[in-house]
Amino acid sequence: MTVAISMTINGQSVSADVDARTLLVDFLRVNQRLTGTHVGCDTSQCGACVVHVNGKSVKSCTMLAAQASDAEVTTIEGVANGGELHPMQAAFRDNHGLQCGFCTPGVIMSALDLVSVNSDPSEQEIREWLEGNLCRCTGYHNIVKSIQAGARAMREA
Amino acid sequence: MYAFDYKSPSSLSEAADMLQSSDDGVLLAGGHTLLPTMKQRLASASDLIDLGGVSELRGISVSGGQVTIGAMTTHAEVAASSEVANAIAALADLAGGIGDPQVRNAGTIGGSIANSDPSADYPAALVGLGATINTNSRSIAADDFFTGMFDTALDENEIITQVSFPIPDAAGYSKFPNPASRYAVVGVFVSRSSDGVRVAVTGAGPSVFRVAEMEAALADSFSAASVAGISVSDDDLNSDIHASAEYRAHLVTVMAKRAVQKAGG
Numbered sequence: 001m002t003v004a005i006s007m008t009i010n011g012q013s014v015s016a017d018v019d020a021r022t023l024l025v026d027f028l029r030v031n032q033r034l035t036g037t038h039v040g041c042d043t044s045q046c047g048a049c050v051v052h053v054n055g056k057s058v059k060s061c062t063m064l065a066a067q068a069s070d071a072e073v074t075t076i077e078g079v080a081n082g083g084e085l086h087p088m089q090a091a092f093r094d095n096h097g098l099q100c101g102f103c104t105p106g107v108i109m110s111a112l113d114l115v116s117v118n119s120d121p122s123e124q125e126i127r128e129w130l131e132g133n134l135c136r137c138t139g140y141h142n143i144v145k146s147i148q149a150g151a152r153a154m155r156e157a
Numbered sequence: 158m159y160a161f162d163y164k165s166p167s168s169l170s171e172a173a174d175m176l177q178s179s180d181d182g183v184l185l186a187g188g189h190t191l192l193p194t195m196k197q198r199l200a201s202a203s204d205l206i207d208l209g210g211v212s213e214l215r216g217i218s219v220s221g222g223q224v225t226i227g228a229m230t231t232h233a234e235v236a237a238s239s240e241v242a243n244a245i246a247a248l249a250d251l252a253g254g255i256g257d258p259q260v261r262n263a264g265t266i267g268g269s270i271a272n273s274d275p276s277a278d279y280p281a282a283l284v285g286l287g288a289t290i291n292t293n294s295r296s297i298a299a300d301d302f303f304t305g306m307f308d309t310a311l312d313e314n315e316i317i318t319q320v321s322f323p324i325p326d327a328a329g330y331s332k333f334p335n336p337a338s339r340y341a342v343v344g345v346f347v348s349r350s351s352d353g354v355r356v357a358v359t360g361a362g363p364s365v366f367r368v369a370e371m372e373a374a375l376a377d378s379f380s381a382a383s384v385a386g387i388s389v390s391d392d393d394l395n396s397d398i399h400a401s402a403e404y405r406a407h408l409v410t411v412m413a414k415r416a417v418q419k420a421g422g
Contacts, residue, residue, distance in 0.1 A: 001160065001161065001162045001163060003163050019160075020160070020161060020162065020163035020205070021158045021160065021161070023192075042196070043193055044189060044193060044259075044260065045337070045338070047257070047259065050259055056233070056262040057258060057259050057262060058259050058262050058263050059259045059260070059263070062188060062189055062192050062193060062263070063188065063192070063263065064163070064185075064188070064192070064205075064207075066163050066165070066207070067185075067188070067207060067209055069165070110258065110259070113258065113262075114258070117237075129258055131256075131257035131258070131339065132256070132257025132258055132259045132260065133257075
């Protein structure tokens with residue numbers, strides 16, 4: 001079955017006819033060519049596919065594109081201001097918060113959701129919030145530092 | 158996934174009609190069990206009926222000594238609700254410990270209980286508080302709702318609309334989470350009210366169950382010491398790569414003690 005969907009992605013209105021089975025992550029990557037959102041485990045555990053739907057972080061591998069119809073979707077591509085990195089992105093660069101970088105888009109989208117509900121998270125709160133984001137390189141230490149620095153920069157912005 | 162027709166009703170009655178008229182219709186709530194299962198082709202549907210647009214199924218209200226939560230209310234909404242936290246802090250605490258933040262932003266109370274996963278958290282709260290499950294056709298007591306592993310008293314075309322929790326005098330929930338999934342290896346919910354004491358265990362058996370011996374001991378004296386010497390038999394408990402039945406039986410007593418402590422006992 002084909003379904004007609006429309007949504008706003010990073011501020012732009014998008015409409016398409018897709019197979020009802022299309023996952024949101026595949027719609028973003030294949031149809032919209034927004035390949036910053038990654039597929040890691042494809043089983044809703046690793047968090048590489050985290051995007052925002054109506055301002056809340058979700059795993060786009062476990063959501064149909066049709067479920068996001070009429071929603072506001074933000075991906076990692078919608079975070080920077082033109083050529084200027086978002087303070088959270090800059091914090092990851094400044095604090096060596098990534099190594100291979102595969103998990104980073106999902107971690108940043110998750111971190112931005114955390115800051116939206118808790119502007120000054122403690123190290124413990126950050127570590128608990130990252131329960132749904134797996135990183136196989138860093139051991140998380142610099143990710144936590146990056147998120148603390150990013151949250152600070154966002155408070156001061 | 159096997160092919161399906163996607164339906165997006167905007168009202169409960171429309172959803173009920175779609176379910177009734179479909180060959181093998183399945184309701185889609187938060188989708189965090191259903192979609193992964195469909196991706197593995199372990200589940201299929203002729204029609205996938207998405208309840209995401211049915212606004213009457215969302216929301217939280219507190220009145221008349223009851224906390225009432227709409228079936229499509231997410232775990233994150235329950236966890237963040239000051240109304241829930243003020244009335245039954247243990248319930249908000251339980252919702253805030255399900256899965257991870259993204260799972261909590263999508264998963265719903267109705268979807269969780271309809272699935273009746275043996276390791277899900279919510280069944281412990283429903284049975285531990287003596288909740289009532291309201292559907293589009295009747296009300297079902299939590300004690301009668303969970304009938305087995307992935308099995309409930311719901312009829313084929315029945316839709317959960319809301320869950321009502323009586324506000325207890327005290328309640329606590331403690332779980333030993335699977336470190337990867339945060340599902341409960343064992344979780345125990347304890348409550349004390351004028352109707353008595355309830356002790357409900359999830360994760361340990363095929364479905365949530367009460368421990369009458371612990372309830373009686375806590376009715377006499379509501380303290381962790383009262384349950385410290387009471388253990389459940391491991392005869393019918395779950396055994397898998399995460400924990401043996403014997404270990405789960407041990408955890409039931411440990412989690413019960415911690416739950417009672419959280420409830421102030």
